[in-house]
Amino acid sequence: MTPEQLIARIRTIRGTSPGNLMARHFDEDYFRSLDDQSRQRLRRIIASGIENPDSQMGAYAMNPEDYDRFAPMLDPMIRDFHGIPAQTAIAQKHDWDTGGMSCDLAAIDSRLKDVSMRVRVARNVSTFPLPGAMSKEQRVDLERLAAQAFTRLREDPAFGGHYLSITPGSPDEIDATEYDRRVKSHQMFKDMSGDPYLNVAGISADWPYGRGMYVSRDEDFLVWVGEEDHLRIMAMQHGGNLNALFERLRNGLERLRDLLPAFATSPCYGNVTSCPTNLGAGVRASLHMRLPALTENGRDLTGLKHQAKALGLAIRGAGGEHSDAGEGGLVDISPSARLGVTEMEIMRRLYDGAAALWAMETA
Ligand code: ADP
Ligand code: MG
Numbered sequence: 001m002t003p004e005q006l007i008a009r010i011r012t013i014r015g016t017s018p019g020n021l022m023a024r025h026f027d028e029d030y031f032r033s034l035d036d037q038s039r040q041r042l043r044r045i046i047a048s049g050i051e052n053p054d055s056q057m058g059a060y061a062m063n064p065e066d067y068d069r070f071a072p073m074l075d076p077m078i079r080d081f082h083g084i085p086a087q088t089a090i091a092q093k094h095d096w097d098t099g100g101m102s103c104d105l106a107a108i109d110s111r112l113k114d115v116s117m118r119v120r121v122a123r124n125v126s127t128f129p130l131p132g133a134m135s136k137e138q139r140v141d142l143e144r145l146a147a148q149a150f151t152r153l154r155e156d157p158a159f160g161g162h163y164l165s166i167t168p169g170s171p172d173e174i175d176a177t178e179y180d181r182r183v184k185s186h187q188m189f190k191d192m193s194g195d196p197y198l199n200v201a202g203i204s205a206d207w208p209y210g211r212g213m214y215v216s217r218d219e220d221f222l223v224w225v226g227e228e229d230h231l232r233i234m235a236m237q238h239g240g241n242l243n244a245l246f247e248r249l250r251n252g253l254e255r256l257r258d259l260l261p262a263f264a265t266s267p268c269y270g271n272v273t274s275c276p277t278n279l280g281a282g283v284r285a286s287l288h289m290r291l292p293a294l295t296e297n298g299r300d301l302t303g304l305k306h307q308a309k310a311l312g313l314a315i316r317g318a319g320g321e322h323s324d325a326g327e328g329g330l331v332d333i334s335p336s337a338r339l340g341v342t343e344m345e346i347m348r349r350l351y352d353g354a355a356a357l358w359a360m361e362t363a
Pocket of ligand 2: 228320321
């Protein structure tokens with residue numbers, strides 16, 4: 001495809017898929033102004049949004065530097081997604097300190113005292129390209145590096161556990177049955193090789209090499225290796241106490257940070273991630289909630305997605321992104337903004353959002 005053909009294709013997508021942020025913010029003159037090599041690089045970054053017009057973002061960074069190098073293209077998309085106006089400076093601040101703020105879902109309704117809660121951060125180490133541009137060898141090297149860190153983490157009684165690899169021939173390899181069981185229990189990530197967005201971006205290449213998961217003995221602290229980001233570090237608990245959930249993650253993250261090379265960060269965007277939707281705190285905090293009235297018993301999420309959007313929340317199905325609602329209208333709710341908001345603000349938004357949706361559900 002020549003540059004002009006590419007430009008024409010994106011122009012078409014802009015008309016047919018107005019939600020595609022890559023197409024919405026693609027600046028034709030900027031693209032023409034780039035030299036051949038830069039144009040090739042940018043084409044790789046936006047390939048997924050071109051091949052998958054229904055993409056929400058439509059771009060994945062291949063290297064941490066891409067966010068600076070291609071800022072004229074990426075910055076407007078990032079601001080659009082995270083709701084940051086053009087003139088406002090972006091400076092990602094971190095704050096894990098509750099300052100006495102209590103976010104216990106049981107205070108909303110005693111029926112919410114035992115929901116499934118999850119909070120994860122996305123992190124990439126600065127010594128490797130981002131997953132879309134890694135070689136098979138680099139994927140396996142990264143997994144080795146992570147496995148070494150887990151060996152040390154295991155010495156800490158609070159985080160002791162084991163590493164489960166799906167890399168063929170790995171000393172930690174688990175079989176297909178065990179892998180499936182872990183996916184069904186929502187701990188392990190799905191087979192990425194069937195994901196059209198990740199395929200085009202190169203993120204799922206060499207599947208399943210370099211992929212695995214660390215799980216603590218009590219199974220509430222987990223680390224994914226080799227998914228959409230090098231590492232997805234998370235806490236998962238049943239209950240209603242979001243403070244305890246976030247605290248568990250914060251402690252584990254601090255321990256791991258000491259055991260790994262520095263994470264890739266950007267002065268304005270905070271933590272660097274493959275997908276621009278995850279920049280900033282890199283935090284996605286979610287609840288699995290049953291909302292039968294708002295979802296027609298799980299049959300239709302359209303109305304709920306609309307209502308949730310107005311509250312700054314995103315709705316996913318019970319099996320994660322691009323999945324359907326579960327039994328009884330079980331959905332995944334999470335605050336959409338991750339950039340320019342602190343960890344504690346995200347916790348608060350999840351709590352307030354859950355309260356608002358619950359009031360609508362039970363009205
Ligand atoms: P992310 O992109 O934030 O890592 P995904 O949407 O890919 O999350 O989902 C990953 C897995 O985590 C899926 O199995 C999903 O059902 C599960 N999950 C997400 N939130 C929760 C939650 N609050 N409780 C239990 N499982 C969850
Ligand atoms: Mg995901």
